[in-house]
Amino acid sequence: MTESAADLVVEGRTLARYVWEPDLPLAYAPRPYLHPVTTPAGTVVTELMPASHRHHAGVSIAVPDVDGANFWGGRTYIAGHGPAWLDNQGIQRHERWLEQRPSQLAHAVRWSSPAGETLLTEERVLTARGATDTAWVLGLSFALTNATDRPLEIRSPAAAGRTGAGYGGFFWRAPGSNRVFGPAGVGLDAVHGQTCDWIAVTGAAWTLVFTAADDVTRADPWFVRTRDYTGVGSALSWDVPLTLPPGGTAVRSIATVVADGELSDDEAAELVDLTRTAR
Structure with a gap:
């Protein structure tokens, strides 16, 4: 399969590549x-198919369990057993463009089970806006709709009993193993599993500030990992x-400031205001 991609451009600079038809192994969802x-x-502040957790793909919408289908990739956590390889990986497929401009992409996505059943339909919007000479804002919002005639459960491994593994x-x-912090302080205890307006991650030459762009998203806990790899x-x-x-x-929206430099806590906190003007 040949990949199809589109660029997000701010003031003439390509700052992100969105692969809307990916060439990924089925085992990676x-x-x-x-x-x-x-x-x-x-x-570069993303990683694709890294050596640790090969199923991670840059920035994506990924869910470990939707009605038994794995849209995260890799192994599935089974209560009382642990992670196991199952033939249950689902696929997200581009359906049609809703908007396609240099600074904004919007499209419809179909989430299909291994048996080919459409479980979810989605409308996804990505935006890129300038902020300062050394920072820009990436917006990502999505609306997941149950396409079946039955209730669908979306589960994390934590919901199946794996304490702290609330991802999805x-x-x-992100690349490397880095420093994380938020309004409540520095380190994993201050951000992982917490509900707060924003959290930040710094690397050697970059800072990411993640903000919940609405009240519903703000009520979702943050999943943060820095051991072995950095994931938010x-x-x-x-x-x-x-x-x-x-x-x-279910509708969610995240705005992320992508900045040059390893910023201090105060400097990162000041960037949160940039997302409010860019939403």
């Missing part, structure tokens, strides 16, 4: 993703499933 994403100076939804795989997500399901009735829709 093929899905659209952003990679590379760069700072204004050109530093918006997820950003906003959890649709933490320790209890998110159930969508037939025709029901």
Whole structure:
């Protein structure tokens, strides 16, 4: 399969590549993703199919369990057993463009089970806006709608008993092992599993500031990992499933400031205001 991709451009500079028809192995739950994403100076702040957790794909919407189908990739967590390889990987497929401009992409996505059943339909919007000479804002919002005639449960491994593993939804795989912090302080205890307006991650030459762009998203806990790799997500399901009735829709929105430099806590906090003007 040949990949199809579109660029997000701000003031004439390509700052992100969105692969809307990916060439990923089935075991990695093929899905659209952003990679590379760069700072204004050109530093890459995403990883694709890294050595650790090969199924991670830049910035994507990935869910470990939708009605038994794995849209995260890799192994599936089974209560009382642990992670196991199952032939249950789903696929997210581009259906049609709703808008396609240099600074904004919007399209319809179909989430299909291994048997080919459409479980979810989605409308996804990506935006890129300038902020300062050394920072820009990436917006990503999505609306997931139950396309079946039965209730669908969206689950994280934590909802199946794996304590702390509340991942699933918006997820950003960043390079290296880095410093994380938020309004409550520095380190994993201050951000992982917490509900707060924003959190930040710094690398050697970059800073990412993630913000919940609305009250519903703000109520979702942040999933953050820095051991072995750096990953940041906003959890649709933490320790209890998110159930969508037939025709029901879950809408979420994240705005991320992508900045040059390893910023201080105060400097990163000041960038949060940039997302408010860019939404």
